[in-house]
Amino acid sequence: MTRRTVRIAMNGVTGRMGYRQHLVRSLLAIREQGGLDLGGGETVWPEPVLVGRREDALRDIARRHGLTEWSTDLDSVLDATGSGRVDIYFDAQVTPARPAALKRAIAAGKHIYAEKPTATDLAGALELARLADEAGVRHGVVQDKIFLPGLRKLKRLVDSGFFGRVLSVRGEFGYWVFEGDWQEAQRPSWNYRAEDGGGITVDMFPHWDYLLHELFGRVTSVFAQTATHVPQRWDERGAPYRATADDAAYAVFQLDGGIVAQINSSWAVRVARQELVEFQVDGVLGSAVAGLRHCRAQHRSATPRPVWNPDQPTTEPFGDQWQEIPDNDEFDNGFKAQWELFLRHVALGEPYRWDLLAGARGVQLAELALRSSAEGRRLNVPELTL
Known part of the structure; x- marks a missing residue:
């Protein structure tokens, strides 16, 4: 069995939804089941890199769940190279902070997965969809219901x-x-x-x-x-x-x-x-x-x-x-089910319709x-x- 590690910068995990549904009930649950089975003897292993503003909260979450990587510096996480490079940027911050962070991640060539609303207005949401398409990164928006x-x-x-x-x-x-x-x-x-x-x-x-x-x-x-x-x-x-x-x-x-x-x-x-x-x-x-x-x-x-x-x-x-x-x-948990589909989209290029344009429709x-x-x-x- 070949294990493919996918490193995911998770911004906003100190919040209720980012922590409970996306970290614990989704990515850590996928790890507990041995990773995401892609078939053909290959699995995806999600490796969270916790990002946020509160150092003490990030350190505590990492300690409780046996994680080793966390940072209060988003730019350093996005700019990391080699074994420290992240593949996916996930955003569960408050809405006004989301567009700027997503733009930085898109510019850094990261695949994008984000909570909604993706922006504070339609023009901003459409701009994110265009930028992601132009950059050639895969992108998705949480549509859990x-x-x-x-x-x-x-x-x-x-x-x-x-x-x-x-x-x-x-x-x-x-x-x-x-x-x-x-x-x-x-x-x-x-x-x-x-x-x-x-x-x-x-x-x-x-x-x-x-x-x-x-x-x-x-x-x-x-x-x-x-x-x-x-x-x-x-x-x-x-x-x-x-x-x-x-x-x-x-x-x-x-x-x-x-x-x-x-x-x-x-x-x-x-x-x-x-x-x-x-x-x-x-x-x-x-x-x-x-x-x-x-x-x-x-x-x-x-x-x-x-x-x-x-x-x-x-x-x-x-x-x-x-x-x-x-x-x-x-x-299964609805957030986890959608995370698994997005990880398959990133790893295998499988079709995925809940993208940033779909997120713009909601805005x-x-x-x-x-x-x-x-x-x-x-x-x-x-x-x-x-």
């Missing part, structure tokens, strides 16, 4: 023709994020400051773009209303601050083929759903409700006959009339949604090309 078990089951239903003609999609995402005064917030304070790249629209609409695009078709228009429902919050030091970014966004999307999608996103909603995110898809031949892990369906032949009668209590057990879609597979949708809310009108979503 489509690798979740519930959404993979939903994709199976779509591909099988279960729905017939799809009519509509309804999505509900969110949960109550504590203000931080009497209970610690579950999200960092920068998420609620527009000047730091925060806001639920720029955070979640890139997800909705690739999810709708992957499952149902390209988004062709958007009408959105954003809100800052909780105007004051308390930061990590317990100091109060004014929330300048939106913490909720309510949107209607038109998709190719006439499908209408409605998605509510909120960090100021208490959960009455089974999961933190759920999507209901209605089609002529059937419907389904999918979340992070579960998916339930109701075929046309099994649809009940509700009758509106406010004078009588509801006797129909509506929730019991849906069929659970079985796993029929072993679902475009978030930008248009914010503009739609500000102007109070529906906006068309142009198809992007380089």
